[in-house]
Amino acid sequence: MSEPLIPPRLRDDCFAMPQGVDWISVEDAQTRLRAILPPVKQMETLTTAQAAGRVLAQDCIAQRSNPPAPNSAVDGYGFAHVATGAGVQTLPLVNGRAAAGQPYDQEVPAGHAIRILTGAILPKGVDTVVLEEDCSTDATRVAFDGPIKPNANTRKAGEDVQEGQIALTKGHRLRPPDIALLTALGIAQVTVFRPLRVGVLSTGDELLADPSIQGGAHNIYDANRPMLLSLIAGWGYTPVDLGHAPDDADAIRAKLDNGAQHADVILTSGGASAGDEDHVSRLLRDTGSLSSWRIALKPGRPLALALWQGAPVFGLPGNPVAAFVCALIFAHPALAQMSGAGWQAPAGLTVPAAFSKNKKPGRREYLRARLNSDGAAEVFASEGSGRISGLAWAEGLVELPDEAIAVQPGTPVRFLPYAGFGI
Numbered sequence: 226m227s228e229p230l231i232p233p234r235l236r237d238d239c240f241a242m243p244q245g246v247d248w249i250s251v252e253d254a255q256t257r258l259r260a261i262l263p264p265v266k267q268m269e270t271l272t273t274a275q276a277a278g279r280v281l282a283q284d285c286i287a288q289r290s291n292p293p294a295p296n297s298a299v300d301g302y303g304f305a306h307v308a309t310g311a312g313v314q315t316l317p318l319v320n321g322r323a324a325a326g327q328p329y330d331q332e333v334p335a336g337h338a339i340r341i342l343t344g345a346i347l348p349k350g351v352d353t354v355v356l357e358e359d360c361s362t363d364a365t366r367v368a369f370d371g372p373i374k375p376n377a378n379t380r381k382a383g384e385d386v387q388e389g390q391i392a393l394t395k396g397h398r399l400r401p402p403d404i405a406l407l408t409a410l411g412i413a414q415v416t417v418f419r420p421l422r423v424g425v426l427s428t429g430d431e432l433l434a435d436p437s438i439q440g441g442a443h444n445i446y447d448a449n450r451p452m453l454l455s456l457i458a459g460w461g462y463t464p465v466d467l468g469h470a471p472d473d474a475d476a477i478r479a480k481l482d483n484g485a486q487h488a489d490v491i492l493t494s495g496g497a498s499a500g501d502e503d504h505v506s507r508l509l510r511d512t513g514s515l516s517s518w519r520i521a522l523k524p525g526r527p528l529a530l531a532l533w534q535g536a537p538v539f540g541l542p543g544n545p546v547a548a549f550v551c552a553l554i555f556a557h558p559a560l561a562q563m564s565g566a567g568w569q570a571p572a573g574l575t576v577p578a579a580f581s582k583n584k585k586p587g588r589r590e591y592l593r594a595r596l597n598s599d600g601a602a603e604v605f606a607s608e609g610s611g612r613i614s615g616l617a618w619a620e621g622l623v624e625l626p627d628e629a630i631a632v633q634p635g636t637p638v639r640f641l642p643y644a645g646f647g648i
């Protein structure tokens with residue numbers, strides 16, 4: 226008889242890594258997050274004008290064509306192309322004119338022309354327009370040098386978008402140009418996902434909530450919370466300020482309980498590693514829901530992921546540089562997925578390095594960086610994880626691969642601009 230199979234202890238934890246997995250790469254961590262984080266389901270209907278920043282929960286169908294009717298692209302004179310030819314063309318002008326919002330409702334006879342302004346519907350009998358700068362006129366006739374190309378300076382009905390076409394698809398986050406498009410297509414209302422609510426909690430006995438408070442040398446100002454809250458607001462989510470908790474399990478528990486009630490997902494910072502005062506990781510572990518992912522990453526190795534009463538918790542490291550990098554590399558794409566917009570990998574570009582570094586194998590590294598006037602990436606002088614000034618100095622991150630690399634000036638490196646993270 227074969228030996229009984231012993232299953233692993235039931236953890237009921239979507240963040241749990243498979244048995245035996247220890248260190249995982251940034252890429253594996255992202256792939257796993259992508260597979261497990263659910264999008265918000267609730268939808269609401271808004272007027273298009275109010276919907277900037279929101280994520281479409283349904284495709285948007287054009288209610289009318291853009292443009293709705295054939296019209297003139299310039300100020301000039303319109304006529305039937307068929308009655309014109311090469312050389313100087315002199316055409317009698319009809320009485321009246323066609324302007325945007327003031328259509329000419331009669332037919333222009335072939336061999337005649339009409340004064341027409343930009344945006345005016347082409348009157349019956351008109352298929353071509355000559356630019357006014359290319360014309361002479363005495364108010365009864367217009368003369369220009371032919372030949373003019375058929376349909377010159379006109380716009381076809383629906384040449385941009387046709388009625389019934391899908392203008393934007395579900396999952397698209399509406400930006401100002403999208404609002405213009407939807408409005409032009411007669412789409413008055415859109416169905417969007419409810420905005421994701423993201424709670425932010427800082428932990429640490431040393432923290433002072435606000436820089437207006439006087440403190441001792443043992444105190445530091447809570448820099449992570451306003452940084453994370455403003456990142457979240459900039460990403461179009463609803464920031465939920467959960468304040469800060471001292472290094473005390475009961476206090477942190479109460480804050481997390483509150484966070485799980487008022488937010489869909491919680492970002493904490495501090496207390497994520499394994500020291501005596503690292504209460505966040507201990508508390509999450511004690512609830513049985515902690516999956517402390519040891520990610521081969523610098524900075525930000527001690528990232529904790531857990532479910533707290535059903536709400537995903539990202540336990541970011543306390544060092545502001547590590548908290549920021551982990552927020553960009555993990556929270557940014559993960560929150561996008563939870564908002565309904567889908568996972569969003571940052572846009573990056575390959576540029577020559579303007580620095581030297583011998584990087585060890587086995588972990589991915591992110592350096593604070595910006596492009597110099599030659600378009601090469603220079604990096605901040607220190608890699609210290611508490612050097613917040615480097616975050617403000619930088620305009621992006623250089624991403625060094627998991628493998629060893631000897632970077633010299635001119636070596637191609639990957640630069641991820643802050644803008645690619647929606648900052």
Ligand SMILES: Nc1nc2c(c(=O)[nH]1)N[C@H]1C(S)=C(S)[C@@H](COP(=O)(O)OP(=O)(O)OC[C@H]3O[C@@H](n4cnc5c(N)ncnc54)[C@H](O)[C@@H]3O)O[C@H]1N2
Pocket residue numbers: 427428429431432445446447448449450494495496497498499500503524525526527541542543544545547610611
């Ligand atoms: N023995 C070890 N010690 C540490 C390790 C390790 O592997 N073994 N890892 C280091 C690294 S790397 C990091 S990152 C930190 C992460 O630790 P925690 O997440 O537990 O963070 P804290 O210890 O609470 O704080 C670290 C540092 O950051 C400051 N901090 C915390 N919160 C804020 C905030 N809201 N605003 C500004 N600054 C903040 C805090 O005062 C500490 O100086 O652990 C290392 N140690």
Ligand code: MOO
Pocket residue numbers: 522523524525526527542544546547610
């Ligand atoms: O995550 Mo720590 O800040 O790597 O340095």
